[in-house]
Amino acid sequence: MVKLNRSINIAKIKETGEVIIADECFKEAKEGFRYRKLFHEKEISFECLECLECGQDLNISRSSLDRVYLRHKANHEPCFLSDNELEDYQLEEYERAVAAKESDRHKELKWKIGNRLMPVPGVESGSVAVDNKFIVKEDGRRKPDVYCRFKGKELVFEIQLSELSLAYILSRHNFYRKHGIYLIWILDTYDVKKQGTKEKDLKYLSSHQNFFKLDESVQEFRLICDYKFSFLTDDNELLSKWLDKSISLHQLKFEEVSWQSYYFDFSRQLAELEEQQKIKRDEARLEREKKLLEQRENNTKVKITGIVQEIKRLKKARAIDFSEVTNEIEGLDLHELKALNVYLGFNNPERYKVPPLFSWVDEAASIGPFFLIFILRCAEIELDVQGSASSGESLFTKVISTLNTYRDTVVKLLFKRGYNLTEADREIYKAKMGIQGSDGLMSYEFCNRLTNRLLVDDVSKHFKLLLIFESIHLGRVTGFHFGDDNWVAFANNAIEYYPKYWARIESALKQSELWETLHQKDKKKTFLKKLESWEASSPVQAEDAFDVVFDLFPHFCFG
Structure with a gap:
């Protein structure tokens, strides 16, 4: 049962096939009642009026204000045109679309499609119906322009020659999809590059974005499919263009989940190309990063080599001032500092047979301590100050026993670098310095106990x-x-x-x-x-x- 039997403005006279518009026939109340009287006395030429949407009989009725209008008979089956939820403007749009189905061109296309479908292999014999089959379901009934069964599937063809209301499109789309019937819209004139409301509404109902029209250049059943095709340019830019192809019914694909038919799956191809585009972008990014890394490594190598050569030059020249190269080292970033320390390897006990610091202490005793002091002061250069010589001698005792001048300066620099006194260090220091060295040892003990070795100089102060x-x-x-x-x-x-x-x-x-x-x-x-x-x-x-x-x-x- 329907909720309300809504008035209808358009109908077909069964006897003649003539389409009438109620507003025009019943414009005057007096004239309207005359038509109504003749209709009921069966003296009028349209003995029975038929709803253009559902094919059910209509009556001529009047309102309390003496307005004459068309209405479905009592207890009629559901019909979209009598749906009370439609706005007036939607009903008017819908009625215009239904009326357009009676044009000569519309009829021509219906019969061409129907006749050409009959001999197509796979189309079930006797299943083709042209404008005479009602698909009746519990939620309504529809009369498609053309109906057939193809390889066990139900297909309907709806022909549209003019602008369609979205309500009209959705009513058919949702009805057929709900009941597992494939709907193929047949357009006659359209421009895929300058799409109007009709084309856009139809296109966005399906992710495939295919438009179909009858291929009238051949006698057999073929459709011209306009479809959107995407591609990647040499610059990895994703573009799309419209292509067209004449196809047979066998070339259509049918998707049961969404109950859509299509020739070319634009959305799937687009997704695949987007993934390819992403892969190419990632590959290009990795290639750029690789080149940048190579350039960075080359620049780092040049910079580190220059610093090492300058240190060697200053050491050979017995320079006193290493401030410029110190500043250069302090200006290195973390990556460059790591490269410098890997190159020098001063904190790697396996790199040198004799730990470099021990050799530099010996050199300091003979040629001056300035290079040794530079190395110890430059905190960015990593050193193994806790390591010992092959004899077991510690760096602390090496300095104490070897240096006379700058001895205290070098020892304090060792503590700043994190050196920790051993019991052997204490014993050796006491044996060498005697009672006179007690203050010195106590000062070193303070340095050794510091949590913050940057405070070493404050110990002396x-x-x-x-x-x-x-x-x-x-x-x-x-x-x-x-x-x-x-x-x-x-x-x-x-x-x-x-x-x-x-x-x-x-x-x-x-x-x-x-x-x-x-x-x-x-x-x-x-x-x-x-x-x-x-x-x-x-x-x-x-x-x-x-x-x-x-x-x-x-x-x-x-x-």
Whole structure:
């Protein structure tokens, strides 16, 4: 049952095949009633009116306002023209399209297609129907222009000569697809390069983008198919163009999922070409990257070779100043630095029979230490400072036993490079330097304990101050000739000579519980007087030693 029996403006007289327009026949109410009376008395020439869409009988009815109109009979089967959901403009467009099916050209094409289909191999005998077969389903009925069965498939041909409403196109497209029937639109005149609304609406219903028209240059059934063809240019640009080909029914392909028929699958070809285009782009990109990498490697090789040659030249000339080549090395990027260090191989113990640093220490003793100092200072050059000679001698002991001048400078550079003292180093240093070397060893011990080796120079700068904190840390006076527990002399010296750091020294004394001991031992109140004097003057406290003190004594909480 339909929801509402909507009025219709177009119909066919069964007896004569004449198409009438209700608005024209029933323009005047009086005239309309005359037609209605004659119709019901069977005195009018169109004894039965037929719906052009579904072929069902129509009645002439009147409205409460005495308007005469056409309407399906009661309990009619579903018909698209009586669909109450259509807008008025859509109904008008649809009726125009239906009316166009009665033109002479339309009829000519229908019969040509039908007659030419009959002898086609694969078309079932007696299955061809031209404008006389209704396909009736539960959701409606359609009368295609031409119908046939081909190799077990149902095919319908719909001929369109003028602009079509989208509602008209979709009603047929969706109906046939829903019921597993292949719809082939036959156009007569169209321009694939300047497509109108009709062509675009039909094209986008299918991803294949094929247009068909009857090939009237031959007598057998053939269609001219205009199809979109894509191709890649030599520059890997993806372009498309329209081609046409006369094809037989056997050359059509039928896709059951979408119930579409086509000759050339544009979307599949496009997808394949897009993949080829991507592959070619990737290949071109990889080729460009390869060339850029080769160029980069060549440029790096030239740059690194130039730097190495300059280092060799300066070394041979016993140069003192290596600043220019140092600046050049510092300007290298990470890739170039890696290439330089691979080329030099100074941190590779298997590269040289004698570790280069050991040889350079020997050279420094005879011709000067400037090349050795340059190498150690240039942080970008990777070095194995912890390695040992074949005899087991460490680099530290090699420097201590070989160099007299610049010895301390070179040792500190070793610590900056991450050198760690061994017990053998300590023993050898003590044996060589004796008691006079105790301060030097203590300075090296501080360097060895640093977490941040960039603070090595601060150890020398604040060595005595560090000994003060070391004494507090150990709980015995260290590095001063006051005696192990002479805390009064220790504190008097600290507050007198290091007043700018006293606040932190006092804090460390209090945290280590030496503060009470100090006051107990201060029988003559010498320290108390110095403390009162310091508090009275209240000198500004310096911050320049804070980093190295905190690095070595992080357990002291300095507020």
